[in-house]
Amino acid sequence: MGKQLEKITPALQTFIEAQKLFFVGTAADEGRVNISPKGMDSFRVIDANTIVWLNLTGSGNETAAHLILKNRMTIMFCAFDGKSLILRLYGNASIYHERDADYHEYIGLFPKIEGARQIIKMHVDLVQTSCGFALPFMDFKEERTQLQSWAEKKGEEGIHKYWADRNTKSIDGFDTDILND
Numbered sequence: 001m002g003k004q005l006e007k008i009t010p011a012l013q014t015f016i017e018a019q020k021l022f023f024v025g026t027a028a029d030e031g032r033v034n035i036s037p038k039g040m041d042s043f044r045v046i047d048a049n050t051i052v053w054l055n056l057t058g059s060g061n062e063t064a065a066h067l068i069l070k071n072r073m074t075i076m077f078c079a080f081d082g083k084s085l086i087l088r089l090y091g092n093a094s095i096y097h098e099r100d101a102d103y104h105e106y107i108g109l110f111p112k113i114e115g116a117r118q119i120i121k122m123h124v125d126l127v128q129t130s131c132g133f134a135l136p137f138m139d140f141k142e143e144r145t146q147l148q149s150w151a152e153k154k155g156e157e158g159i160h161k162y163w164a165d166r167n168t169k170s171i172d173g174f175d176t177d178i179l180n181d
Contacts (some may be wrong), residue, residue: 002129002130002131003050003128003129004125004126004127004128005020005048005126005128005129006014006049006125006126006127007048007124007127008027008045008048008089008124008127009048009127010052012053012079012127012129013045014086015077015079015087016032016043016045016087017045017108018075019043019077019078019079020039020140020143021037021039021077021078021080022037022038022039022043022053022075022077023035023037023038023075023077023078023171024036024038024053024063024073024074024075024120025073025074025076026062026063026066026067026070026072026073027066027068027070027072027143028065028066028174029069029070030172031041031170031171031172032062032171032172034062034063034066034170036058036062036063038053038055038056039143039144040054040056040089040143041110041111041113041114042054042055042056042110042113043112044106044109045061048108048119048124048126048136049091049123049125050122050123050124051075051089051121051122051124052119052120052122052179053075053119053120054107054110054113054116054118054119055095055116055117055118055119055120055149056078056113056115056116056117056147057115057116057117057151057159057162057163057167058117058167059166060166060167060170060171061117061163061166061167061168061176061178062170062171063095063120063169064095064118064167064170064176064177064178065169065170065171065172065174065175066077066170066174067093067094067095067120068174068175068176068177069174071088071092071093071094072090072092072093073091073092073093073115073120073122074088074089074090074126075088075089075122076088076089078132078135079132079135080136080137080138080140081138081139081140081171082138084131084132084133085129085130085131085132086129086131086132086162087129087153088127088128088129088131089122089124089125089126090124090125090126090128091122091123091124091125091126092122092123092125093120093122093123093176094120094121094122095106095118095119095120096118096119096120096121097117097118097177097178100112102119103118103119106119106121111140113148113151114148114151114152114159115147115148115150115151115154115159117163117167117178118178129158141148146163160179163178164179165178177181
């Protein structure tokens, strides 16, 4: 059954690297709790207590707004094939934009993905596993290409306009700091 650990073990890192999907949970003191599914090749384990992930342009920017107000975050992975497992990473996170030196420190870890918006770095202070016995088996078919195609069509200027129009405030009206220089 479940265990609590102080760090990501090599076996859990191998599990993480095999996953095609993860979920991110954040919340401010007030307003809505946000849970976002994330995909593509956008997650890296730096060491046993540090992860980074590439936040891509989306219809909202809730994670950024929440992290500015409250830097706690939970990441969850689920095994949809093989041995059942749910893995949660708990910790505190920082958000980096293209204007930040830390963004440039980590962006090279990822393939070039048009519409890359931020890099999130999290210090993991608790790792929790649970059985996942009720999870269904699901087969991975392929990555979707719509986001990449959409971002390529928009180009850098179009993406920045989209951020200005759609990504500066959360659904609760919190600032996302996407365009601040």
